[in-house]
Amino acid sequence: MSLEMQFTEHMKKLIAYNEAVSLLYWDLRTGAPKKGVDLRSETIGVISSDIFIMSTSEKFGDLITALEAKKGELEPVMLRSVEEARKQYDLSKKIPADEYKEFVILQSKAESVWETAKDTDDFSLFQPYLEKMVATTKKMIGYWGEKNGSAYNTLLDQYEPGMTTEILDEVFGELRNRIIPLVQKIAESTNKPKTDFLYRQFPKEAQESFSDKILEQLGYDFEAGRLDETVHPFMIGINRQDVRITTKYDEKDFRTAVFGTIHECGHALYEQNIGEELSGTLVETGASMGIHESQSLFFENFVGRSEKFWEKNYELLKVFSPEQFGQVPQEEFIRAINESKPSLIRIEADELTYALHIMIRYELEKGLFNGDLEVKDLPQLWNDKYEEYLGIRPSNDAEGVLQDVHWAGASFGYFPSYALGYMYAAQFKNAMLKDLPNYDELLAAGDIAPIRNWLTENVHKHGSMKKPLEILEEATGEGLNAEHLAKYLEEKYSKVYQLA
């Protein structure tokens, strides 16, 4: 068998195993019976660990090396797959095996300690673990070798290939300078939207039917996926023709399900439309966390929260919850679903303030890895920054520095992707308008296909054949530019709050 064929066989096997693990996980979240959960978790552990062994076996390493030696002869998809395989391989193999194992154990311990610390609002419990986690991650960076000139850039690159603090400092700085004044103006506005009707009873079954209709309209392929209910919504690719989404129903706040579904649908449309020629390879996946998030946020905000989208769909919504919305004018509804209010919890934040939550985490992470910030100083700094950026101060660490699981899992460098998703999305929207000047009319007519196709053509189909910044530049003709998101937010919120 040729080297390429051996490599392809290996990828196919990895993909099959990943399908099994994805389904075991999906089932655990959607409907597996309670008592079977422990054994199920063990099973996921067994198969995941075999996937790890397969991805880091000496045999596979040799295969990667052999293919790298004939780089010039490889087809582009093979070349990128080999690069991806090398990246995964090095991430674990450059670490001495015993240290790697210890790190995995530390992570799982830290997560459980974090849970207790959060529940009991006691940072001091978590602090020694977080300190060890930071120290160990720094040591790992030593093994991996610094990328793009700093320790933290090495971490950024793992989630968002090519991303650096140099870029982020600039765009985040600009964005912050535009968002904060807006947040302040809104706080002072006397033109606040009426929102009481949002919280009226909307039966789950009716929300489900409405979600189905919206998913169909957005072009989610139900023959290659399905919608289920979970505590935390997610999208999961079981295989390339089986991309599932889940949502959560709150009968007292329909927005949870509707915007949650649209968000996950954005992720799913990405996976459902990756180029067929990438099938069965390691690049049949999103380009990065940030690009993935740009697709979910594009649909959630630029489609789902837009005025035009509800021109098409508000009457339909009324059919499913007539008493709730029957007497509410469309304009009032649009203003209500776009309400903005500084809040302490990231995952509950609105479109305008979300990026501020991310910037706070980014600055702290950067300080931990590139500066001399110490873990023990995090709670105080966290609270100070919330006060500075959002004008509110957490009253305890549970609603402050302990709110997110990411650091307990050593996912340092992950947070910025969320805010990048917003910026990418706004930038895509701006570029799309040149090709689709009738964007608003399309939305108003519920004709989403041209919009989705633009994204497929410029983003989805490439899978991870290109780096995030390449995709951005080729699609929009420029590098990362915070202006587009800033301008969009200013225009939108000036209208919602009728600011002078």
Added chain:
Amino acid sequence: MSLEMQFTEHMKKLIAYNEAVSLLYWDLRTGAPKKGVDLRSETIGVISSDIFIMSTSEKFGDLITALEAKKGELEPVMLRSVEEARKQYDLSKKIPADEYKEFVILQSKAESVWETAKDTDDFSLFQPYLEKMVATTKKMIGYWGEKNGSAYNTLLDQYEPGMTTEILDEVFGELRNRIIPLVQKIAESTNKPKTDFLYRQFPKEAQESFSDKILEQLGYDFEAGRLDETVHPFMIGINRQDVRITTKYDEKDFRTAVFGTIHECGHALYEQNIGEELSGTLVETGASMGIHESQSLFFENFVGRSEKFWEKNYELLKVFSPEQFGQVPQEEFIRAINESKPSLIRIEADELTYALHIMIRYELEKGLFNGDLEVKDLPQLWNDKYEEYLGIRPSNDAEGVLQDVHWAGASFGYFPSYALGYMYAAQFKNAMLKDLPNYDELLAAGDIAPIRNWLTENVHKHGSMKKPLEILEEATGEGLNAEHLAKYLEEKYSKVYQLA
């Protein structure tokens, strides 16, 4: 690591992989999106083939041999697990690898040819494949070595350890002699039950709710399982605390769902109640196909189709389909659900005639492997036997010899287990009556626990620690005895048809 520990690790891994394959299969049948099916089937293939490799690896073989060498020191569960591992190992390893592979390919071809042959009613298409299948199976028996003195006994032993034609000839002969006169009397009876009301509309949702209630009553643990809908009902153990059943809803014949659910529940109760000490071993499974079927048939017939069961549940049934049953007296209902009529298709046969369908297949298989019956003679012989035993003759091979998939999959020796299940069940019932003389009152009160516990104590908890005939003898104090089923059928059908 000790040999035992190595073996235990290996079993645990096999069990984890089996959980993955079971779930991939369950999901495919219950709700996987259409377009993902092809990739899903490939994934099942990849993981199943790895399970096969693990079960037959030289390393595992050496481990089995090493443990066999210290048989005397092994704990009973370990000893039986090693025996099971040896059985599986030899089944494939005694066959030269290339011949085994060819056989697997032949099977999969034969199944697809069988499908076409059945659809076009053309036995001549299937004949050469079936001939090759029989010839290859005979060759395999040569490699395995004959068990219990004949080629066909070797096959029987694979599905029902210890079962032989000597036993079957006797019990099947006796049973046949008791059933055939009964079938004839029923055919001549002028006291036929009225059944028109069975076929009235019974909405699916209501059938589902009724099924849930019945499952709860029978003691199916919904926290360790779930009920779903499929084209063909089945029970599947995902893990020992996750034993799922599926059913099929026919709105024009509620019996499909209700008795189907009760049948699968019988299988599930077996799996849900295997002794905890067998957890994570190769004996954490049913003792045999026949013993498994005895549990499903016990609940389907001795519980579900009994008069007393409906004393408790007929009023409940009326709640779910009041128009259908409101005016039907309970006695008439009981007679209707126990109607017996000779039919051509095995899977549609009733309790009385089912065993005759099995005997026909058994006699033909025995002739193929122990006698000089040739494949080309099967269609004629099949039809003759249907005429002799059931008084009806297939008008074509699609409703005759081509109806079952089993032979296309080389599952020779499997059919008898179905009839054994009936006999075991009747024999268990008879023995149970000595411990639970108030059996009828328990049923009438919906108090199933003592009945289920008897089965757990005598059957379920042993998993496959004992051979089927050991279980039978220890539970009932005698060997296989057709008298119990024969007597039960005579009494039951004399009453249903009010025979003299």
